[in-house]
Structures are given as C-alpha cells and as structure tokens.
Amino acid sequence: MFRRKLAILAVAVLAFAVLALGVGAKAMDATLIGLGVVGVLFAAAIWSSLRISSFLQVFTGIFGVEYVLFGGVVLLGQLGLWPEALADFMVSRSLPATVAVFGILVWAASHLRVIRSITDIADLYFNDREVKPAQIWPFGVVRMRENRLATIALVSLVLINQVQVGINVRLSFFNRDWFNAIQEKNAADFWSLLYTVFLFWAVIYIVIAILEYVVQSGLTIRWRQDLTNRYTTHWLDDGTHYRMALTGEQADNPDQRIAVDVDRFIELTYGFSITLLATVTTLVSFAIVLWNISASFTIPGTEIVIPGLLFWTALVYASVGTLITHFIGRALAPLNFQQQRFEADFRFSLARLREYAEQVALLEGERAERQIVMGRFGNVIDNFWRIVNLRKRLLAFTAFYGQISPIIPYVIAAPFYFLGKVQLGVLTQTAGAFGRVEGSLTFFINYYVSLADYKAVIDRLTTFGASIRAARALGREPPRLDIAQESGPDVRLDDVELRLPGGRAIVSVPQLTLRAGESALITGASGSGKSTMMRALAGIWPYGEGRISVPAGASVMLLPQRPYIPMGTLRLAVSYPALSGVYTDAQLRDALVAARLPELADSLDSQENWSGRLSGGEQQRLAIARALLARPDWLFLDEATSALDEFSEAALYKMLAEKLPETTVVSIGHRTTLQAMHRRHLQMQPGADGRFTPGDAEQRATA
C-alpha cells in the first residue's frame, strides 16, 4: 500500500549500510561492519517486501526507519560527533542491527504459509481504501482512508510498546542507582533520583499506557467492524449464502465464523504481532542489560568473568520452566477447543428447541428433548472436569515456579554482594532484569496455548472465505445457465436443462414462453422439479445450462410455501424485503386488509415472534400483502396459498388480479380448483430419461 515509500526506504537503508561498512572498514570496527552487512541484507529484504502483505509492510517500514535512525546515532557516536549533552540518549551499539534482524525476520515470516493465511485476512482491513469518518482526539471527526488510519494506529502501537520497553530499561538503571544511594545512605541522591528520574518517567509511562489502551481499542473495534461488515456482505450478496447451503461446502456455522471467529482473529493477531514484538523487544533489551551486568560477577577468588552468566542462567531457568509447563499442559489446547464446540452444540440444541417449541409440545417430545439437551450438557461437564484436572497439575507447577522465580536471581547474586563484589543497586537491578528476561521467555508458553486456537480460527475464516468465493463462482463456468435481459415483454426458456447439485438432470425445457399478462399454473407430480424451475426463473438456481430470457428491468418476486418472517416489528415483517419505513402506515394497513388480515392492521409496531404466532395460512396471507406492496412485474407463487381454504384462496387470487393488473402471476399448486384462476395450465410431463418437461395441459378462455 505504501510501495513507493518502502522503495525509498530500501534505498536509504542500503545507502546507510554502505556508509556504515565504509566507516567500519576504515576504523576496523567489527560492530559497524556487522551493522553494514545486516543493513545490506535488510535493504534487499525491504525491496522484496514491496510485494508482501500491507499488514507486514507496516512492520518492515518501522524497522527500516529505526535502523537508519539508531544506526545514525551509533555512527555519530563512533565518529565522536554525538553531543556530550545528549549522552543519556546514546543507544546501545547493537540496537540498529537488532531492529534490522527483526525486519529480516518479518520478511522471512511473510513466506510461511500460515502467515500468508493470516495476512490475507488482515489485509482485507489494511487494504481498505474507503474514506470513513473517525473521532480522533483532539482533532474531532476526521475523514480519511481506512487503511491510512489503520496504519497510523498500528505504527503508534508498535512505537508505544517500544517506548514502554525503553522506559522500563531506563527505570532499571534508576533502580540500581536508587538502591546504591540507599546502601550509601545518600539522602540527597535518594530524593533527587526520585523526583527527577522516577517521577518524570513514571508520568510518561502512565500517559502512554492510557494512550495505548485507547488506540488499541479504537483499532480493534474498527477492524472488527470492517471485517464483520465485509464477511456479512460477501456472504449475503448475490444469494451467496443460499448457494453455499446448496454446495454444502466446508463452511458450516457461518454465524460462528462471523460473530466469534472474526473477533478472536483480531484479538489473537494483535497478540501475535504487537504483543509478541513488545515481548521480543523486552527480551532483547533486558538480555543486553543482564549480559552487561554479568561483567561484574567474577568467579570467586579470581578475576575471571563468565560472559553473560546471568543471561544464560535466565535462559536455562525459563527453558526448563517452559518445557515442564508444555509437558504438563500440552493437552490443554485441544481440550479448550473441544470445550468451545461442546458449549456451542449445547447452546444450539436449546435454541433449536425454542424454535420448534410447538412441534415438541404437540408430540410431547419433552422427555426425548431433555435427554438430547442433557446429553450435550454432559459432554460440556465431562470435558470441563478433564480441563480442571489438567489445570490443577499445571497450577501446582506454575505456582511453585512463580514463587521461586523472584528468589533465584537473589540467590545467585547475593554471594557476590556479600563478598562486596557488587553493590545493592546492581543486586536489585539484576533481579529486575532477570525477571523481565525470564518473563518474556515464559510468555511464549502462555501464547503457545492459544496457538492451536489461533490456527483453528484462521482455518475457519480461510475456508469460509474460500467457500464464499466457490459459491460465487458457481454457475459461472460454461456450460451454464444464462439469464439474459431482453427487450421483449415475455419470459422465455430455450434449451434449458436443470440439474441437481450432484449433476443429475431433472428438468428439460426445449422451448417455453411465459407470456406477459397471461397467468399460468404449473402442476405435476411431487419431486418433478417445479420448485427448481421457479428457482431458476428467479435466478437463484445455479445448476444447469441453457438460456432464460427475462424482460429487461422487470421486477420478479417469488413467494414460497413457507414464507420467511424476520424478527422484529410487524411493520418490518410486512415490508420485507423492503426496509422498514419504505411504505407508509396507510399502505401497510391497506395491504394487510386486502390480504384478509384486517385484525393485524393496528399492530404494526408490535414486536413479536411472528413466525411462531401466526398460523400457516396467516403467514401465507402476510406474504401476499408483501406482494401487494412490492407490485412486481412477475409474481411466482410456489404453493404460496396451500394452507388456505379454497374459498379464501380464490378470493385472494381475484384480489391480486384486481389490485395488480400489471403483474403476471405464475403459480405452482396441486389443487384442481387453481386451474380456474389461471389462463394457462402447464403440466410437468415425465420423459423416458427421468427428466420432466413442462407442457400445455389445456387452454382456458378466462382467468
């Protein structure tokens, strides 16, 4: 997304690396030569990062800028040009090379398949170029491209985390000096360090901690908004959700994917990028501190220093702890994963029971239901106990480990203190740095547990995206069923062959014209493909080939046998699929009265479970009211009046003909009385090959 800027950065990094190599070679300085070599590699990595994910490019960009900045400071120091007054801000000589290594690692990681899956999802947001408003203090409402805002937030969070680590390092030195002052009973230093150093940095730390919380929340909320909106839209657009159900692709529970997985993905991606980066930064910074302090620890009775003694101790200690934790807790990830599944199954069985309350009550199926529900709950509980058992053992170890961790560095360093080799301040700084290094190392074990979860979330979102794409592509490859908009007023089918998802042809239509203004009834044996033909006419059936021509710009409405009624007010239920508020109350009431539902005309604002409350026939009449409001050019009724008595059915057909004179009605039905209400009668006739073909049964003079 910011390719040009990255290209410039690659050139700047290369230029600086060459400079460092030159100065290093002249001064025979190994650190500078190393800095130059790493820089050249890093420049190459940035250059080839021009094609990697936008999300990762942000990190590459930050490390590139830091390499040049920190490297510049180190170089100036080497040349003796760094001002004496700024000596406090001199950075560690290994810092620029470290950030370059981080940058190279990001580039390397971008080639891993799992990282690609992650960045493919993350980039949906980080490539969103839409301009949206955002409330940003103190600027008020700002309008900018979403990807720019996301990048600014991400960069700020990385920098905030790095500054926090920097402050922690600075405070560890304050800690050393402060305790030395205590040991030396130097009251003046004690107070001045407290006021000038500690208070200053502590206040900054607090302010940026709040800033971090606000920026992080803002980023994750907007990210979730964006992804949820994107997935919901792609899932619903173009009837994709229906096709996905048809294909039976591996995308079960879209509700969980949209509602739960998106949220978990963002939380875990944040954890595995920014928090991980902060931890690695802490680890590296305090490892350096610990390494340097180790120089004060000589083997007793000698002046021999074991390089990095304290660092190695922390590493071994944390590794042992991590290994044991892993050994005890490795079964926890699959157990947690299972727990989520069992909980979801249990919840779903309760929700389903609520949905089918009437059938269950009529069949007196409560005992069977209790058995099913409690069986599922039993799975939840069994798994819970397994988790508790495991956690108990894990807790025994981690509590023990947590108790002795703060003691270890003292035990190691105290003998040196008693011998007078190190001061009290160094002793406490050692303990602090040891704790940070050890804490960062054990951080991985904590996140390790979430790794399995993360992988599952990524897989679920990736397969969801893939099956959305597959469903969209369905029916686009030839031979396909073409729906063509044409200038004539009629609907025509030419050489149409309709198939089941498995490929078996069930309906064959060499030629059929449904003439505008001529109502038609389609009858035929159950399973002869009548509904499938209607789905094809409505443009939602993707399996088959041939050509269906529909009048350009004509509106089509299909009413199925069991109408769908959304949750909410009656107003919404009647207006559907138009949005609530599109029709006036008077229009809604008129439609309800005309559809023979006058008793509902005054309940427009009532919020009820309408699909549970209304009878089957009432629900069908509600659907007819929708057709009256929508006034489509073509109205397909697929057994849409089957729950009504014959008298009401006839009255509704008559009313439709009067109120919607411009609408052509095409019905599917089994009752013979329906024939009198249509001008034309088509019957599905079986062919020798098992396919059905609609053909004229008889002609009637009147509708």
Ligand SMILES: Nc1ncnc2c1ncn2[C@@H]1O[C@H](COP(=O)(O)OP(=O)(O)OP(=O)(O)O)[C@@H](O)[C@H]1O
């Ligand atoms: N999504 C699907 N997957 C597999 N088979 C399907 C699918 N939808 C429909 N079918 C099959 O296609 C055949 C035709 O179904 P369709 O609903 O079109 O018949 P119909 O003539 O409308 O039947 P009825 O009069 O009973 O409503 C049936 O055998 C049905 O099982």
